[in-house]
Amino acid sequence: MASKTDTSGQAVYHFAHAKAKKAFIIKHWPLYVISIPGLLYFALFKYVPLLGSVIAFQNYNIFKGITGSPWVGFDHFKRMFAYDEFLVILKNTLLIGLYDLIFAFPVPIILALLLNEIRHSGYKRVVQTVVYMPHFLSWVIVGGIIVGLLSPTTGVINHALALFHIEPIYFLGENSYIRSILIGSGIWKDSGWGTIIYLAAIAGINPDLYEAAEIDGAGRFRQVMSITLPSILPVIAILFLLQIGRFMDFGFERVFVFLNSLNSGNGEILDTYVYRAGLIDRQYSYTTAIGLFKSCVGLLLIILGNTFSKKMTGDGLY
Amino acid sequence: MKKTIIVSLVAVMALSVLAGCGGGTKTEESQGKADAPAKPLKFSLSLPVTTTAGYQARVTDWKNDKLVKQLEKLTNTELTVRITEDSKMSVMFAGNDIPDVVGSIGTPTSKSMAGSVEAGVFMPLDDLLKQYAPNLMKKVPKAAWDAVSHNGKIYGIPDYLSNPSRRGTYIRTDLLEKAGLKPPQTIDEFLNVLRAFKKMGVENPYQMRDSFKYADVVLGAYDVLPYKDQFEVVNGQVQPKFFDVDNMEKALQTYKTMLDEGLIPKDFATISSADYSKSINSGKAGAWSANATGLISFRTPIRQVVPDAKVDIIPSPKGPEGKGGYFFYIPAVRTFYINKNVDKERAIGIVKFYEWMTSEEAEKFFTFGIEGENYTLDNGKMNYKIPTTKEEQEEESFRQGTLWMGQDATLSPPRKRLELDQNGKDVLSAFDNVLNMEGLPGIGFYPDLTAFAKYPDLAPPQPDVGPKLIIDHMVKMIYGKEPIADWPKVIEEYKAKGGNEILKEANERYSKKEGVLEIKR
Numbered sequence: 001m002a003s004k005t006d007t008s009g010q011a012v013y014h015f016a017h018a019k020a021k022k023a024f025i026i027k028h029w030p031l032y033v034i035s036i037p038g039l040l041y042f043a044l045f046k047y048v049p050l051l052g053s054v055i056a057f058q059n060y061n062i063f064k065g066i067t068g069s070p071w072v073g074f075d076h077f078k079r080m081f082a083y084d085e086f087l088v089i090l091k092n093t094l095l096i097g098l099y100d101l102i103f104a105f106p107v108p109i110i111l112a113l114l115l116n117e118i119r120h121s122g123y124k125r126v127v128q129t130v131v132y133m134p135h136f137l138s139w140v141i142v143g144g145i146i147v148g149l150l151s152p153t154t155g156v157i158n159h160a161l162a163l164f165h166i167e168p169i170y171f172l173g174e175n176s177y178i179r180s181i182l183i184g185s186g187i188w189k190d191s192g193w194g195t196i197i198y199l200a201a202i203a204g205i206n207p208d209l210y211e212a213a214e215i216d217g218a219g220r221f222r223q224v225m226s227i228t229l230p231s232i233l234p235v236i237a238i239l240f241l242l243q244i245g246r247f248m249d250f251g252f253e254r255v256f257v258f259l260n261s262l263n264s265g266n267g268e269i270l271d272t273y274v275y276r277a278g279l280i281d282r283q284y285s286y287t288t289a290i291g292l293f294k295s296c297v298g299l300l301l302i303i304l305g306n307t308f309s310k311k312m313t314g315d316g317l318y
Numbered sequence: 319m320k321k322t323i324i325v326s327l328v329a330v331m332a333l334s335v336l337a338g339c340g341g342g343t344k345t346e347e348s349q350g351k352a353d354a355p356a357k358p359l360k361f362s363l364s365l366p367v368t369t370t371a372g373y374q375a376r377v378t379d380w381k382n383d384k385l386v387k388q389l390e391k392l393t394n395t396e397l398t399v400r401i402t403e404d405s406k407m408s409v410m411f412a413g414n415d416i417p418d419v420v421g422s423i424g425t426p427t428s429k430s431m432a433g434s435v436e437a438g439v440f441m442p443l444d445d446l447l448k449q450y451a452p453n454l455m456k457k458v459p460k461a462a463w464d465a466v467s468h469n470g471k472i473y474g475i476p477d478y479l480s481n482p483s484r485r486g487t488y489i490r491t492d493l494l495e496k497a498g499l500k501p502p503q504t505i506d507e508f509l510n511v512l513r514a515f516k517k518m519g520v521e522n523p524y525q526m527r528d529s530f531k532y533a534d535v536v537l538g539a540y541d542v543l544p545y546k547d548q549f550e551v552v553n554g555q556v557q558p559k560f561f562d563v564d565n566m567e568k569a570l571q572t573y574k575t576m577l578d579e580g581l582i583p584k585d586f587a588t589i590s591s592a593d594y595s596k597s598i599n600s601g602k603a604g605a606w607s608a609n610a611t612g613l614i615s616f617r618t619p620i621r622q623v624v625p626d627a628k629v630d631i632i633p634s635p636k637g638p639e640g641k642g643g644y645f646f647y648i649p650a651v652r653t654f655y656i657n658k659n660v661d662k663e664r665a666i667g668i669v670k671f672y673e674w675m676t677s678e679e680a681e682k683f684f685t686f687g688i689e690g691e692n693y694t695l696d697n698g699k700m701n702y703k704i705p706t707t708k709e710e711q712e713e714e715s716f717r718q719g720t721l722w723m724g725q726d727a728t729l730s731p732p733r734k735r736l737e738l739d740q741n742g743k744d745v746l747s748a749f750d751n752v753l754n755m756e757g758l759p760g761i762g763f764y765p766d767l768t769a770f771a772k773y774p775d776l777a778p779p780q781p782d783v784g785p786k787l788i789i790d791h792m793v794k795m796i797y798g799k800e801p802i803a804d805w806p807k808v809i810e811e812y813k814a815k816g817g818n819e820i821l822k823e824a825n826e827r828y829s830k831k832e833g834v835l836e837i838k839r
Contacts, residue, residue: 261786279774
């Protein structure tokens with residue numbers, strides 16, 4: 001990935017005239033044939049299903065199909081914006097996405113830098129494995145563990161608070177804690193896993209740079225700030241852009257396991273709302289409309305982010 | 319020119335035959351065979367399940383399954399059986415891969431039917447049933463036939479409930495005896511019993527749960543259950559029962575008292591069904607609400623922890639108006655529909671197949687299984703081999719609960735099986751002597767009110783869970799985050815956020831008697 005900056009994309013062939021181009025294609029025809037299944041795969045399984053999104057503009061009925069269902073224009077979008085709680089839910093979605101970006105995104109980077117400084121390779125490997133582990137647990141299990149930890153009667157955290165004579169706090173029963181719990185649990189579960197790409201990028205840094213820096217008298221911290229961090233910056237930029245594209249996709253399960261009547265005012269996001277609305281009476285079109293809205297916002301953010309990143313660092317996703 | 323037409327016609331016909339095959343086992347198999355009575359009736363059948371675990375997970379070839387084979391032998395049929403998870407029903411419909419008989423959990427307009435009955439995928443059965451299934455018509459109560467009707471026509475054959483009151487109030491009789499108290503009859507007495515339990519060190523005197531699910535004994539006593547089929551008529555107008563401000567406030571106050579005094583878990587808003595079962599089964603709960611058929615499944619684990627524990631179902635504590643218990647279930651549990659592409663002869667055969675389900679022969683087969691394998695007869699006396707291994711138990715529950723269609727689903731296992739041991743007799747007595755006397759009737763709308771779909775926050779997501787807006791306020795009031803005296807404001811909020819539309823539609827449909835189901839005993 002690091003080499004991408006040097007070559008600035010792949011070599012581009014220029015042909016003198018069309019004939020030469022044709023000859024080139026004929027010469028390499030097996031390569032073009034080999035690419036067909038891959039292209040078909042993407043067309044069939046990625047692009048064709050996209051067309052199904054048109055049901056957002058219909059009153060879709062599975063027995064009538066897309067061709068038979070009546071068209072209703074933007075009715076479902078209007079209904080979405082007219083919904084009383086829509087602004088609250090959108091605000092929650094955006095805020096939680098933003099907090100995730102601010103607080104959860106840097107953690108794997110810091111963790112990777114710290115791991116990189118561990119000299120004892122055996123210890124490093126153990127730590128790495130331990131921090132990866134939670135990634136393999138499903139959100140239902142993580143949710144169960146965290147609900148247990150935070151319980152006001154049996155939870156470890158409240159027992160610890162009791163040592164300081166603090167009254168037990170019903171963490172999941174308060175609007176004010178839910179967002180921190182959502183972000184915190186995400187950090188616990190996935191930041192270890194997130195270090196993998198950064199560690200790979202760090203491993204690709206030329207050791208000569210460190211040697212030269214050491215000779216010049218740079219300390220460890222100086223080396224991190226002036227060599228490691230700038231070297232993995234392109235990787236950080238790309239992952240940041242991808243993260244922005246998923247801004248609205250915080251995830252359904254990880255929120256749903258923590259939601260209840262007492263905290264849904266600050267915790268409910270679009271995904272959980274779609275689930276609730278979809279549960280009642282097969283609202284294929286309405287829920288698709290919400291999904292489509294989310295995707296469009298995501299696309300817009302990614303385009304903006306990419307343009308911005310290209311201007312700033314000269315590097316982008318495409 | 320002519321030749322081309324013929325060739326293309328042949329091609330089209332060949333294609334349509336192919337398409338017919340691809341579409342599943344439709345009509346082609348049986349044509350011309352049905353009128354020869356000796357030949358077995360062939361049809362395909364989808365059995366609904368909530369989970370693919372259990373007996374059905376172990377059967378790979380339904381053609382050669384011993385239970386299916388025995389059923390075929392008894393009914394002179396040839397069945398193509400498949401198992402469909404309730405959550406995958408819409409996939410089956412969307413793929414247009416619909417067998418001759420489709421079973422589903424719920425009624426014709428349930429979500430799992432994906433609107434197929436309204437779309438005319440299945441045939442109305444009134445005439446067939448009247449002519450060919452007189453016993454079935456008689457045995458299934460009218461309320462259940464009403465529940466499986468759509469626009470006045472019967473579309474399915476239901477597993478019915480002869481007793482719509484299915485949940486009961488459980489209590490640890492051993493704790494009650496230790497406290498020297500009698501079973502509570504009113505909510506006040508109930509609270510006193512819980513207080514005594516608390517003093518004795520019981521962790522959760524009443525095992526409360528999130529969303530009031532299986533934790534609604536107080537709501538029942540005040541008759542303010544916020545559920546889907548709990549509308550009532552007040553001054554000639556249909557309205558949800560939670561509109562009863564006075565009783566709702568009292569019920570909420572009772573819950574608040576219980577929370578403040580530690581009679582229910584402090585974090586009940588996050589107590590899941592798993593936590594609930596764990597707490598009860600480890601002997602930490604003094605009283606709780608649950609399905610009455612679960613009596614045995616509570617007794618066994620609790621006794622492993624507390625050897626002298628006694629678990630019983632008592633009459634639910636009554637509220638000030640003498641009401642009590644839990645909501646009445648809609649009297650159709652599963653329903654079986656016949657594909658409209660099935661020709662008349664075979665449809666008659668299928669209806670007769672369900673008529674057979676009411677026979678004694680059927681009851682014996684589904685209850686006790688296969689002679690020689692599951693039971694022996696000594697001079698007419700039933701010697702049933704009670705299942706001991708998990709595999710045998712799963713086979714039994716598949717036979718009794720999944721394969722037996724058009725049955726009285728009130729009791730599981732069936733009555734004759736329950737009569738065999740003491741636990742079973744206790745379950746029977748709970749149904750016949752306790753649940754029979756309590757429970758809360760209501761009015762429901764089938765198909766759902768269309769306004770529900772427009773306002774998901776006001777629609778009950780499940781038959782036994784209230785609308786989010788209502789539940790949220792109730793929980794907040796119990797936790798003291800909102801004053802209980804604000805309940806009238808909650809009703810105003812409900813009305814303003816779409817409730818007026820719900821009320822209007824409910825009243826219009828009620829006065830026109832369109833898809834109105836009065837759920838009563």
